[in-house]
Amino acid sequence: MRADQRWRLIRFFITSAVLYLIWLIFTASVEPFSLIAGALGSVFVAALTYDEFIASHEASLNSFMPKPLMLILYLLLLLYVLYVSSFQLLAAVFTGRINPRIVHFRTRVKSDLGRMVLSNSITFTPGTITIDLNDDHLIVHWIFCNTSNSRAAGEQVKGRLEKLLRRVWQ
Known part of the structure; x- marks a missing residue:
């Protein structure tokens, strides 16, 4: 065969x-x-x-099947990020310090499934909405934008999630 x-x-x-x-x-x-x-x-x-x-x-099993331990660590990190961003958004609502922008950036995640998980994880976190995912390019509405540099904004939005997600689906 x-x-x-x-x-x-x-x-x-x-x-x-x-x-x-x-x-x-x-x-x-x-x-x-x-x-x-x-x-x-x-x-x-x-x-x-x-x-x-x-x-x-x-x-291939590398791009479809996640590494179980890395997936558990990713889910724990996602849960942590959800709570932190929830409190940041709550503080921003009370203080009025928001700076909404549309940011464009690329991801280094190779797997289509990994990219989809990253874009959904970004949308799950309060203050961000993934508008479009096209190959490795993401367009995100971000409520806490503090830079006009797309690479720096991308690193702040995807943060540690992308680094760990790359290890989940290598």
């Missing part, structure tokens, strides 16, 4: 497994009919959509 066929098969099985897991979560049923219908439906839908679920250029 060639390498591209093997990756196609792996992508199909990962897609099937994720769809079946979603089926099990939403149906919350362990009746035989439900289990069989979910399995057949998952395989059928995966056969049609596995190439969209995991793109062929992302079809």
Whole structure:
């Protein structure tokens, strides 16, 4: 079996497994009919959509499967950043010290999945909204902008999240 066929098969099985897991979560049923219908439906839908679920250029385990320990550390860092930025936003609301701007910057995260997680993490943090993610270019509305340099603004917005996220999906 060639390498591209093997990756196609792996992508199909990962897609099937994720769809079946979603089926099990939403149906919350362990009746035989439900289990069989979910399995057949998952395989059928995966056969049609596995190439969209995991793109062929992302079809390596390094770019799709996160490193578990690094992912846990990333989630803890994200939780910390959420709390800190929440208190910063609260203080800014009371003091009136805000400087909203649209900032453009690039990310060094190589994986499409990692880029998506970074853009969503930026949006989760209070005071920032990711407007657009196009390849490695992000456009973010940032309420605490204190620089006109896009590289410096990008480093402040993505901060430690990008550094750790690069280690999650290397």
